[in-house]
Amino acid sequence: MKKKKIICISIIAFLLVAFSIGSSVFYKNYKKEQKIKQEKLIAQKLVKKTNEKYAFYLENKIIENPQDETSKLFNQVLEEEKKNEEINSEEIKSFINLENIETSINSINEEISNYDITLLNNFSKKQVINSLSKDVDKNTVLKIYNQNKFIKKLKEEKEKRKKYLDKLLILKEELSDINAVxxxxxxxxxxxxxxxxxxxxxxxxxxxxxxxxxxxxxEQPKPITQNSSVKELAGVPILCYHGVLDEPWGIESLFVKTSEFDAQMKYLKENGYTTLFASEISKANNYEKPVIITFDDGYKDVFTNAFPILKKYNLKANIYIISAWLNGDVYMSIADLQEMASSSLIEVGSHTVNHKALAKLSESDIEYELKTSQEDLKKITGQNITGIAYPTGSFDSRVTNIASKYYNYGLSTINGKENPQKLNTYTLRRIYVYRKYNINNFMNLF
Ligand SMILES: [Zn+2]
Structure with a gap:
């Protein structure tokens, strides 16, 4: 009897223990499932919230007055995307000028340095998630985020930008190979x-x-009648500078050393050259040795380093300003520009509002870039802005047509001098002055 009782109690005790263990495991699993369910719900809500917040971006809509930084960023991306809609080889060919391969390489370099591939890096999946969800398991959210339209579009965008940049780099390589031979x-x-x-x-x-x-x-043998010694027409050199700085922060070849610039200006002064404003080019024949000095982009160092040297030798120059970039890190301030403009040595021209390759823009965007920069620069300097330098040397017939509506002349980056009697008024040729030139190279440009 006693034995039976003990067995009975043992079985009950065993069952109790088994039940309690079983139910606690069951409860734990239940809780875990609930938590995952809840996290999924929150994650889905976050996905919805992001898609709603950036609906304008998902629908490719540029918004009128972007307020916050994110909207501004996506606006910029959309605008550039519109421009590069079909990144095909035709478009990229606008950079190629076989007559002047070095200039083409420079244009590509400029495009590469202006093309911000890191633009979207602040919008990686993880960063977006971190900014939105604090209490949720990141892995759960991540899984759901991978299905998100917004993230998918960001990913596509990054790939597209990388593809464009890669194409530019390959093109640069191809041109360099040709240049070498x-x-x-x-x-x-x-x-x-x-x-x-x-x-x-x-x-x-x-x-x-x-x-x-x-x-x-x-090469085919030439017919005997062909005149093989056609003389090159004499013309006015329009020198193209960017920066005057000993320690360049950008494309090195575009920053002439301060001492070299001084030597070049001294040479012009001591050898009877007359510096003209670009707007005076049609009168250049009245001078024995005319030369036009131009600076693109409006870097701060043009004010701090080049301007004092121009004043020292009393030489005139033209600067082409990107109107929206004044007061930027490496760009001159409005006060710098005003001081130069009022000196009687500097003629101010436009280098557009945003330094975009004009041939890639729609006509209304070209019009905006040309007209707004002209208005803004006139307000700042008090000068009539009569000339434009096309950013990265990019232009087509639409650009020159619109330029002729607002300006008296347009500067290209095609290499060569200009004959004052046969001016390419809206595609004026220029001669780059590179950092590597010594004074002898400089003298040979004329
Ligand atoms: Zn430029």
């Missing part, structure tokens, strides 16, 4: 004409198929 050929229309069989083989082996897709032909 430029003594082997000359240009005839769109063709590279190889000077001999050896040159032909070398050119055909160049890796330039991707962007450039050049036609290469062998």
């Amino acid at each position: 430029k003594n082997l050929f000359y240009i005839n229309k769109d063709n590279l004409v190889a000077k001999n069989n050896d040159a032909l083989t070398k050119l055909q082996n160049l890796n330039t198929k991707y962007n450039l897709n050049l036609k290469i032909e062998l």
Whole structure:
């Protein structure tokens, strides 16, 4: 009897323990499931919230007056996207000028340095999530976020921007390869004409198929009647500078050293050159040695380093200002510009509002860039703004047409001098002055 009782109690005790263990496990699982359910719900809400918050971006709508930084950023992305809608090889070809490969490489360099690929890096999945959810398990949210339209679009956008930049880099490489063998050929229309069989083989082996897709032909014997010694027309040199700085922060070749700039200006002064404003170019024939000095972009160092030297030798120059970028880190301030403009040595021109490649913009955007910068610069300087320098040298017939509505002249980056009697008024040629030039190189530019 006693034995039976003990067995009975043992079984009951065992059952009690088993039940309590079982129910506690069941309860734990139940709680865990509830928590996951709840987190999913919160995550879904966050996804909805983001999609709503950035609906304008998802629908590709540029908003009129962006207030917060995020909206401003997405506006910029959308605007650039509109511009680069089809990043095809045709568009990228606007950078290529085979007649002047070095200038083309410079334009590409400028585009590369202005193209901000890190623009969207602050919007990685994790950062967006961190900013929105504090109490939720990140892994749960992450899983749901991967399905999110907003994140998907951001990812696509980043890839697109990277693709565009890669294309620019390849194009630059191709052009550099051609530039390295430029003594082997000359240009005839769109063709590279190889000077001999050896040159032909070398050119055909160049890796330039991707962007450039050049036609290469062998030089044909010239007919005897052809006049092979056509003299180059004399013309006015329009010098193109960017910065005057000993320690460049940007594309090195575009920053002339202060001492070199001083030596160059001294040379002009001591050798009877007359510096003219670009607006005076049609009168250049009245001078024996006319020269026009131009600065693009409006860097601070032009005010601090170049301007004192211009004053020292009493030389005139033109500066082309990006109107929305005044007062920026490396750009001159409004007060700097006003001081220069009132000195009688400086003519101010436009370099647009935002330094975008104009040939890639819609006509209304081109109009905005040209008209607004002109109005704003006139307000700031009190000068009539009669000239424009096309950013990165990018223009097409729409750009020159609109430029002729607002300006008396337009500056390109096509290499060469200008004949005052046959001016390319809206595509004026210029001569780059590079950092590597010594005074002899400089003298040879004229
Ligand atoms: Zn520029």
